[in-house]
Amino acid sequence: MQEMAILRLSQLLLLPILLVLSISCTASASSSAPENFVSCLLSHSLPSHPIGPAIYTPNNASYSSVLESYIRNLRFYESYTRKPYLIITALHVSHVQQAILCAQKHNLQMKIRSGGHDFEGASYVAEVPFFILDLFNLRTINVDIKTETAWVQAGATLGEVYYRIYEKSKVHGFPAGVCPTVGVGGHFSGGGYGNMMRKYGLSVDNIVDAQIVDVHGRLLDRKSMGEDLFWAITGGGGASFGVVIAYKINLVRVPETVTVFRVIRTLEQNATDIVYRWQYVANKLDNDLFIRLIMDVVNVTGSQTGEKTLRATFNALFLGDSARLLSVMNKSFPELGLEQSDCQKMSWVESTLFWTDFPNGTAPEALLSRVPQVRAHFKRKSDYVKQPIPKAGLKWIIQKMIELQTPLLTFNPYGGRMAEIAASAKPFPHRAGNLWMVQYATNWDATGSEAAEKYIDLTRKLFEYMTPFVSKSPREAFFNYKDLDIGINHNDKGSNFEGRVFGVKYFKENFDKLVLIKTKVDPGNFFRNEQSIPTLPYINIHTCSPFDSLILQYQNISFL
Template sequence: MAIPRLSSLMLLSTLFVISISWQASAYSAPEKFVQCLLNHSQPSYPIGPAIYTPNNASYSSILKSYLRNLRFNTSSTRKPFLIVTALHESHVKLSVICAQVHNLQMKIRSGGHDYEGVSYVAEVPFFILDMFNLRSINVDIKSETAWVQAGATLGEVYYRISEKSKFHGFPASVEPTVGVGGHFSGGGYGNMMRKYGLSVDNVVDAQIVDVHGRLLDRKAMGEDLFWAITGGGGASFGVVIAYKINLVRVPEIVTVFNVTRTLEQNATEIVYRWQYVADKLDDDLFIRLTMEIVNGSGGDNNKTLRASFFSMFLGDSERLLSVMNKSFPELGLKQSDCMEMSWVESTVFWAPFPYGTSPERLLSRNPQFHKHFKRKSDYVKKPIPKAGLKWIFQKMIELDSPALTFNPYGGRMGEISASATPFPHRAGNLWKVQYATDWDEEGSEASEHHIDLTRKLHMYMTPFVSKNPREAYFNYKDLDIGINHNANVKASYLEGRVYGIKYFKDNFDRLVHVKTKVDPSNFFRNEQSIPTLPY
């Protein structure tokens, strides 16, 4: 995908004049912002059809169509005064420049899976730059690469790769409606990470619109900025338009299984053993462990813990059984538990759609479930003692609602330097923890109740997780660990450091230096963005 040139010298000069004068402007009405967009729109790519105000009949549906957490779909949630559904790169450039002219906050949304709604909610007047129309995917099997625009979903990426080859795939999330822009820029977890690392470990180029409205590729932006947007969050530095990725090789047949065990079925012993083998298994094997509370044999008053061992194996079932019998016989995996399929079919299975669902389902942008939820994260560096597991399980039964998911490390994750990308959680970690609570009840009381349950389980896990800092995964956005809402540069840096060290550890300071260089006025900001240096 070539970098498009500006369509005219007139547009270039207009953008330049605006970009050097915006700082002198005070806040102005949204109507003037709209006029700025319309006045400087290219005739060949008019921006008018991409603008949605509350007066537009489609405004509400556009806003809600990529709103994945129902916690932020309430009458009291502040709504954007405008949504720009960019249809062309020039619309992104205009949005960036005109927002600066009129001193307006911009939120950038690609797929809407931001756990805390940071991409579509704000405490101050704001507009959304929605990228869902910029979703082209150009797969080149000969070079084993693909250019993927930020508004594409992972399901679309998987399907388009499978159209061209049954021997290629890409390591990224198991949720097909996640948007590429946020997922890649924050790291990108998936069930092939033990074999191929994170999504960003396989990104080789990118396109970004910077604070001056320039469209830059890797060569033009320089290695520091390219490094920053491959794991440090693109929205702190500009608007990522597209990423170029290296495809990875997958076998024609892969094998999946989902085996469950309750406490009565020896789950404690099996989970305890999982801790010692999950990161040391064959690199082709990934076994995710999810623990949740379910009704026991005695009904609602008899709760028990159910452990689910959800696996992806890059090979056939015969080899998988050989690996499991040697390395993890405690699970008791049988041939009847194993399902062989193509790689793209495995992405459907992991979504999870019902077994046998056609891969075409990956092209749907509608998530299977709409729910209220809260997520938190942790990292574990030492196996949890058996007594500790029993105590945690008892606390989970008392709380009832929150679930725990352990995603194992090892393999490629331990081979890549912690400073290779902004994502620092590499060697030394055994697995990543996700805390997950979902609920259907409406209202603030229900939200406060379930969020409190999640926080309690997070607190109970304190003795068993990383310390100084207590690490967290940036793509599992969690505003509990710190919010940056201070316009004062020094205060902003101090606030940003609180969550920044947890997300990025020693890479935080380098991210701050890059941010200060490319966006010194801190235009690209949100509740957990990278701050600038306090000069």
């Protein structure tokens, strides 16, 4: 342990030296014009898998619909939003390889989109000329119940994954998100969580293999990419390291019948005391039970003056029957007052529909729809809580929420399996020590920058009000809940320092390892976006001095 600590310290101390060395040891960027990009793609197209049908330029009649179809945050589909030079809707792995190699040759930035749920539009918006590599056509799912595994391509949605598992088995599922239109690529690579995380951990805790196309255009699996890169793309974000084509997941066992409930309490129904108690029990309950808490502001029932109150909604999934659930609740959380009439029994796949607010009785085939139930302009932020909020603080937060009216808070409890996995096991570090994760959410319908500024400001205010009650040094954040407020990487000479600002919030101590892996597999920083993992300054080991090479050997970095 002491040797590892010394090595880690040496890596950090060497960063300033590497920055100085980079002045004389940098790679030259291509200055080719982007107009030649399409010609490059077509000239390298395989006869068996022509890339032409996958290319959409603004001159194509379907360009706008293809672009808009997977923009989930309308804040990034305004008239003034920069549009991509073109869109490649890859139909084959070779199209991904051609896109990577031609984009490097012609110095064109690539944005990788799998489902479009990136909260800040980083997968389909840029401030420089760019194109989108859209993976929605790469959506094959092969479920093998005999081995209890499945290969899932990155362009598949969570709903499709759940449905394909359901087709093969009524006693298997997978721990991932509750929104069925989320793309697998972004969700899995950033960590991925859902209402079974207290039982089975995160999505990435159940991934056993992957396929990725690297900066050289090579298709690699876990064995050929190596354990470091596999580790990085299971929680550290795939788009910083290459284009993830597919993940192999371990399915988990679920009962034939599960139980769900949704219980609502307002301030007038003692919501403050119930929420206060939730803080102390939610992470300690039976691992089969997950109770999400959502707090928002609504009108007081029957009020003629528009008086507001706080509404606390408790959504739960229990991997068992209602009799055992009621026993657990009566013992550990009687304050909620759960009754048999609140409980609904259903299959696990039906519970995924319940959590997405589909009407009762909706057929599982609804999970195959790629059309979001709601499309809006929105802003999201995240936090982690390590100590229960004092009752006085809770009352103050509730008062501030009523004043602001618009943002809502969602609390997702940890404990169980989440507390048993080491913070370094995956890039996702937010494990033991956290009671729950917070999501701040604001949606609005009005268009334009003025409306966006108004509602984003409201979200930021609630975020600031929560400062005394959340994690500190760093104030942790969840990478899947992308938030450019906490830092932006401009991918220039200060990239490593800019990246550290948000990187330690997302990844804590794992950030430095991610930087070393990124520098090894993509030293030229081709795979980049506003919050990608930065590289150490690029050094060509063949042209730099012996002293430079000595530093690289000391850091045990093997550059490609």
